[in-house]
Amino acid sequence: MKIRLNKVLPPNIPDSNVRNSHVWGEDLVLEPGSRVLVNAPSGSGKTTLIHVLYGLRREFSGSYSVNDRDTRQMGLNDWAALRQSGFSVVFQDLRLFAKASGMENIQLKALLQPVVNEQNIRDMAARLGMADKLYRPVHTLSQGERQRIAILRAMCQPFSWLLLDEPFSHLDEANIAIARTLILERVEEQGAALLLAGLGFDYGFSTNSSINL
Amino acid sequence: MNRLLRHIIWRGQDRQAFVFAGLGFLLGLTFLLLSVQLYNRVYSDLRADLKSGEMSRYLVFNKRIGSAQVMGKASPNFNQAELDELAEQPFIIEVAPFRANSFVVAMTMEQFEDMQVMLPMEAVSDNFLDTIPNGWLWEPGDDRIPVIISSEFINLYNAVLAPSMNYPRFTREFIQQYPLEIMLIGNGKKRSMPIKVVGFSDRILSVLVPGDFLDWANREYGSGERTEFSRVIAQVADPGSAELKSFLNNKDYQTSQDALKSTAAGALQALLGLMAFLGLLFFALATVIFLMAFELTISRARQEIDLLIQLGYTLPSLIRAVAGTFIPVMLGICLLSMLSLTALVGFLGQKLGEQGLVIEPGVWWGVWVAALLFAALVMLLSLWRIRNSLLSLAR
Numbered sequence: 001m002k003i004r005l006n007k008v009l010p011p012n013i014p015d016s017n018v019r020n021s022h023v024w025g026e027d028l029v030l031e032p033g034s035r036v037l038v039n040a041p042s043g044s045g046k047t048t049l050i051h052v053l054y055g056l057r058r059e060f061s062g063s064y065s066v067n068d069r070d071t072r073q074m075g076l077n078d079w080a081a082l083r084q085s086g087f088s089v090v091f092q093d094l095r096l097f098a099k100a101s102g103m104e105n106i107q108l109k110a111l112l113q114p115v116v117n118e119q120n121i122r123d124m125a126a127r128l129g130m131a132d133k134l135y136r137p138v139h140t141l142s143q144g145e146r147q148r149i150a151i152l153r154a155m156c157q158p159f160s161w162l163l164l165d166e167p168f169s170h171l172d173e174a175n176i177a178i179a180r181t182l183i184l185e186r187v188e189e190q191g192a193a194l195l196l197a198g199l200g201f202d203y204g205f206s207t208n209s210s211i212n213l
Numbered sequence: 214m215n216r217l218l219r220h221i222i223w224r225g226q227d228r229q230a231f232v233f234a235g236l237g238f239l240l241g242l243t244f245l246l247l248s249v250q251l252y253n254r255v256y257s258d259l260r261a262d263l264k265s266g267e268m269s270r271y272l273v274f275n276k277r278i279g280s281a282q283v284m285g286k287a288s289p290n291f292n293q294a295e296l297d298e299l300a301e302q303p304f305i306i307e308v309a310p311f312r313a314n315s316f317v318v319a320m321t322m323e324q325f326e327d328m329q330v331m332l333p334m335e336a337v338s339d340n341f342l343d344t345i346p347n348g349w350l351w352e353p354g355d356d357r358i359p360v361i362i363s364s365e366f367i368n369l370y371n372a373v374l375a376p377s378m379n380y381p382r383f384t385r386e387f388i389q390q391y392p393l394e395i396m397l398i399g400n401g402k403k404r405s406m407p408i409k410v411v412g413f414s415d416r417i418l419s420v421l422v423p424g425d426f427l428d429w430a431n432r433e434y435g436s437g438e439r440t441e442f443s444r445v446i447a448q449v450a451d452p453g454s455a456e457l458k459s460f461l462n463n464k465d466y467q468t469s470q471d472a473l474k475s476t477a478a479g480a481l482q483a484l485l486g487l488m489a490f491l492g493l494l495f496f497a498l499a500t501v502i503f504l505m506a507f508e509l510t511i512s513r514a515r516q517e518i519d520l521l522i523q524l525g526y527t528l529p530s531l532i533r534a535v536a537g538t539f540i541p542v543m544l545g546i547c548l549l550s551m552l553s554l555t556a557l558v559g560f561l562g563q564k565l566g567e568q569g570l571v572i573e574p575g576v577w578w579g580v581w582v583a584a585l586l587f588a589a590l591v592m593l594l595s596l597w598r599i600r601n602s603l604l605s606l607a608r
Binding site for chain 2: 054056076077080081082083084095097099100104107108109111112157
């Protein structure tokens with residue numbers, strides 16, 4: 001799935017950030033299968049970029065196309081289809097249903113395009129050390145545990161691009177390594193591309209391009 | 214998937230508000246269906262009774278006496294053409310004139326010689342009598358005249374005249390046994406004849422004698438048989454009918470106004486109309502409240518729905534999830550409403566039966582059709598509202 005940003009500029013990006021950016025107001029093509037690290041300090045618009053790519057932010061100048069299709073021409077159902085099997089995302093703010101269990105959160109995503117079953121989910125959760133916490137309401141979990149639920153949710157759907165917005169901010173190095181292994185397995189299984197937005201670390205993902213935002 | 218979606222959307226919602234909204238909808242629907250049922254059962258039975266004459270009433274008409282009649286420019290009496298015109302009216306089942314005496318009739322009682330009453334005397338076709346009593350026959354040569362008097366005369370005499378004049382009160386049996394005499398005066402002749410009260414009429418306010426006697430007496434003591442009649446009696450299908458009132462007004466005919474104003478059919482029709490109106494109003498309000506409760510639910514689940522859309526859920530799948538809860542609830546309420554109605558109809562049938570109003574048992578098939586139609590209407594309305602609410606969240 002080829003992504004093209006053509007002079008995209010959301011209204012909330014300060015001019016000082018735009019001047020040094022390789023993304024905002026520039027032409028950028030992200031090829032299928034690539035692994036991209038987006039470097040930027042906090043507040044420079046990493047989450048805005050993820051939201052633009054995922055179709056949550058649609059107010060910007062310029063144009064954004066997916067597989068040469070202008071996203072301005074896309075409706076709710078087109079975006080729903082892209083989110084079901086084109087993009088998978090781990091939001092920085094996680095966006096989980098707080099009162100639902102971890103398993104319910106994951107299944108809500110997995111049931112849209114069933115490529116994993118409940119046992120697969122349990123197995124992946126066990127690898128992330130979440131087996132015994134999978135059926136607890138999310139609001140009772142720690143931030144790191146919630147982050148792992150959000151990662152598991154992103155792994156349980158088909159995708160061409162995996163968008164990760166500071167996905168390991170609450171994980172220790174051991175858990176980051178386990179999560180990275182799981183993520184890379186899924187990315188490689190699907191021949192997908194990966195975009196990691198962070199503070200300059202690629203967490204061992206061996207990214208092949210780095211963009212300063 | 215739908216089960217999980219419903220779980221997410223409905224978790225933490227105010228169930229009490231739903232119970233009350235559902236209860237209101239149940240009551241509204243039941244009330245509306247009950248009015249449909251009653252309209253069919255009670256009013257159609259009533260209409261059938263009216264058509265078959267079971268609800269018919271007897272009305273006495275006379276012409277309104279105005280200046281034209283007083284000055285002799287118009288006749289105060291009905292002629293044969295006017296009688297024929299009355300008979301042709303669809304709301305009149307049967308009509309006949311009152312033939313009146315054209316001579317003087319004075320009544321005396323043996324024991325109360327100072328009591329002498331001038332009597333009006335009329336004859337009418339036997340079809341119009343409440344009942345035909347024994348002895349209601351007179352042939353030329355018979356010495357005794359059978360008489361039917363209005364029950365109102367006895368009531369008036371006993372209640373007003375007797376106490377004020379210090380006269381004795383009479384029972385009906387006494388009057389039927391008591392020897393009375395009348396004096397026929399006219400054409401220079403005078404004859405005393407005994408009369409016997411053979412019956413009482415609740416329907417006709419008059420002193421009635423057999424037609425054969427009156428015809429004979431008019432020839433002997435009066436001006437012969439009359440061709441014009443001051444009043445007529447008619448059996449009408451529905452005393453409350455607008456056509457009858459309009460006809461009487463146009464023709465300037467008079468009758469007892471009370472009989473026209475208030476009839477069971479008219480009152481019941483108004484009552485059922487009011488009930489249907491209130492039912493519809495109640496149902497509409499209950500539907501609005503019920504729909505608002507659903508919209509409020511969607512509004513409260515705004516964050517959840519927003520996140521579901523972000524995860525990749527389509528609008529139709531969310532509509533199905535919300536409607537998947539709504540429609541079974543709706544169908545359940547409709548079913549409960551029909552069950553309540555069946556019980557209510559049985560109860561009302563029993564109660565009305567005790568009051569002498571027998572209505573056909575069971576729920577009319579039209580009520581089931583109406584229930585389905587109302588349910589379908591509310592479902593379409595709610596799907597439309599749910600879609601709009603979700604669409605406004607998705608944009």
